[in-house]
Amino acid sequence: MSAIFPKWMNLFPTVSAIGGLLGLTGVVGGFWYYATPKFWNVGYMPVQPGPAGFNHQIHAGKLGMDCRYCHTKVEKSYEANIPNVATCNGCHAEDRITLYTTSEVHKERTNFIREAYAADASIPWRRVHKVPDYVHNFPHQAHLAAGVSCFSCHGRIDTMPVVYQSQPLSMSWCLDCHRNPEQNLVPKDQVTNLNWVEAQLAERANGAASAVAAGKTLVDALKNSPPQNCGACHY
Numbered sequence: 646m647s648a649i650f651p652k653w654m655n656l657f658p659t660v661s662a663i664g665g666l667l668g669l670t671g672v673v674g675g676f677w678y679y680a681t682p683k684f685w686n687v688g689y690m691p692v693q694p695g696p697a698g699f700n701h702q703i704h705a706g707k708l709g710m711d712c713r714y715c716h717t718k719v720e721k722s723y724e725a726n727i728p729n730v731a732t733c734n735g736c737h738a739e740d741r742i743t744l745y746t747t748s749e750v751h752k753e754r755t756n757f758i759r760e761a762y763a764a765d766a767s768i769p770w771r772r773v774h775k776v777p778d779y780v781h782n783f784p785h786q787a788h789l790a791a792g793v794s795c796f797s798c799h800g801r802i803d804t805m806p807v808v809y810q811s812q813p814l815s816m817s818w819c820l821d822c823h824r825n826p827e828q829n830l831v832p833k834d835q836v837t838n839l840n841w842v843e844a845q846l847a848e849r850a851n852g853a854a855s856a857v858a859a860g861k862t863l864v865d866a867l868k869n870s871p872p873q874n875c876g877a878c879h880y
């Protein structure tokens with residue numbers, strides 16, 4: 646039931662009133678239609694192309710590749726990009742990786758990359774995280790520059806054989822953090838170090854003095870407080 650009647654629904658009459666004034670009535674009406682939208686589907690895990698898809702646990706976990714090796718624009722733009730086939734082919738072209746010659750399974754699981762590359766085609770990855778279109782402003786770059794880690798919004802991606810949605814991406818979820826950022830900020834140079842971030846934030850949540858102090862310092866250093874006005878995220 647909690648997914649159908651989230652806590653922020655207590656605010657619903659107020660939000661509806663303001664929404665009406667702003668001409669968002671249609672959107673509010675649409676709420677009932679989207680009463681169980683996929684944006685709230687924690688656990689949403691679409692099947693990806695290729696016999697075994699793409700495995701973050703292997704690449705970001707075992708091989709230790711930094712997120713920005715593939716999601717190259719995440720610190721510079723609103724949208725985090727998905728890497729193109731050439732990025733994969735840099736390692737998965739024939740004979741580059743020893744496993745290509747020693748493991749039939751590996752070869753079969755990576756054939757779709759070489760086929761797409763040879764055909765100059767792209768791999769049709771299926772989108773996992775998506776906010777609705779009436780949320781016009783979700784800036785990745787601003788969050789990373791403020792020290793919000795991928796971990797806070799996407800979970801331990803480096804342990805996921807298949808990516809799934811770990812957070813609800815609902816309005817109350819955005820606002821909960823905007824009201825209490827001290828539970829979530831880490832030094833900017835650690836934002837992709839998910840293992841470290843998880844441990845640091847757990848210490849802070851448990852009240853460990855140095856971790857709590859670190860959170861306060863990071864909030865004080867923010868140039869702007871996270872916005873709570875409707876126009877920051879909606880038209």
Ligand code: HEC
Binds near residue numbers: 704728775807
């Ligand atoms: C070797 C390249 C590579 C690396 C390194 C990598 N990713 Fe990815 N990532 C991908 C590809 C390809 C996809 C699309 C396929 C999928 O969703 O599994 C993806 C998908 C994602 C998605 C889901 C996108 C959606 O559709 O909503 C998230 C979130 C993500 N990556 C975060 C991370 C994080 C965080 C790290 C670092 C810990 C990371 N990635 C490291 C290649 C990479």
Ligand code: HEC
Binds near residue numbers: 698750
């Ligand atoms: C920096 C080199 C590198 C890049 C870039 C890279 N991979 Fe890999 N990939 C590897 C290595 C090494 C392995 C074998 C790791 C192992 O099994 O221990 C592997 C394994 C795989 C496998 C087999 C996984 C399994 O379950 O056995 C798939 C599928 C794969 N990669 C897809 C991709 C895709 C898609 C991309 C581009 C988004 C990509 N890789 C980018 C190095 C890379």
Ligand code: HEC
Binds near residue numbers: 783
């Ligand atoms: C403050 C929360 C937050 C943080 C921090 C964050 N993301 Fe996201 N991410 C989102 C949301 C929300 C979406 C869906 C955005 C949309 O629909 O426009 C998303 C979407 C994505 C996508 C899908 C993009 C696409 O076009 O398919 C990828 C990939 C991704 N994030 C990677 C990352 C990586 C890598 C990091 C860390 C370096 C990161 N994100 C940090 C919230 C976050």
Ligand code: HEC
Binds near residue numbers: 782871878
């Ligand atoms: C885990 C914490 C966290 C979550 C979750 C989060 N934010 Fe933020 N957000 C921040 C912080 C911290 C800032 C302040 C950035 C700064 O000082 O520039 C911010 C700033 C912003 C800004 C202003 C950016 C700018 O240029 O000043 C927008 C817009 C925004 N967030 C939208 C969203 C939306 C939409 C969601 C939900 C889909 C969301 N945020 C979820 C922490 C978060």
Ligand code: HEC
Binds near residue numbers: 675777874878
């Ligand atoms: C930090 C970003 C952020 C701010 C600020 C914000 N919203 Fe939202 N809002 C969202 C997101 C994300 C969604 C979509 C997810 C959802 O439906 O919960 C949303 C959804 C909505 C919806 C659609 C309801 C639904 O569930 O379909 C309405 C109406 C709305 N917002 C009105 C407002 C009003 C009015 C304000 C100002 C009091 C406001 N929002 C401020 C991020 C924000």
